[in-house]
Amino acid sequence: MTQPVHRPDPPERMCPSTPAANATVFLGMITPAGRVAYVTPQLPAEVALATAAGAEGPVESRYRLAGPCVTSSCGFWTGDHCGLGERLVASYQETTGSAEAELPRCAIRRSCRWYAEHGPSVCAACSHVVTDAR
Numbered sequence: 001m002t003q004p005v006h007r008p009d010p011p012e013r014m015c016p017s018t019p020a021a022n023a024t025v026f027l028g029m030i031t032p033a034g035r036v037a038y039v040t041p042q043l044p045a046e047v048a049l050a051t052a053a054g055a056e057g058p059v060e061s062r063y064r065l066a067g068p069c070v071t072s073s074c075g076f077w078t079g080d081h082c083g084l085g086e087r088l089v090a091s092y093q094e095t096t097g098s099a100e101a102e103l104p105r106c107a108i109r110r111s112c113r114w115y116a117e118h119g120p121s122v123c124a125a126c127s128h129v130v131t132d133a134r
């Protein structure tokens with residue numbers, strides 16, 4: 001008799017551009033040039049939130065925060081995937097015509113929602129995203 005195969009549960013997907021209220025991971029800082037400087041190894045979101053306390057403007061305009069993907073509770077959820085990740089890949093390829101060869105070093109790749117759905121092509125676009133660009 002053969003033994004049943006036990007597959008691990010799929011990892012919880014992480015949203016790589018989430019509001020502070022849902023954040024668990026400090027993903028990166030927005031540089032003056034508008035690019036994301038990813039933080040590795042992984043740090044808790046509280047580190048960014050504590051640093052941002054008292055500063056002017058939304059924390060999401062200075063830091064990129066990641067947290068559990070909330071699927072149907074998010075306006076970008078299409079029903080079976082993240083519409084924001086999809087839009088990013090399309091507009092980045094339209095603008096640049098290609099993906100950057102080197103992947104940024106980020107702390108959530110293994111569980112990232114966008115990476116799971118688009119692979120390396122979304123990472124180049126990701127490094128230009130400011131969650132709250134006000």
Ligand code: SF4
Pocket residue numbers: 016104106107108109110112113114115122123126127
């Ligand atoms: S899209 Fe790529 S670079 Fe951005 S958080 Fe996900 S795995 Fe990291």
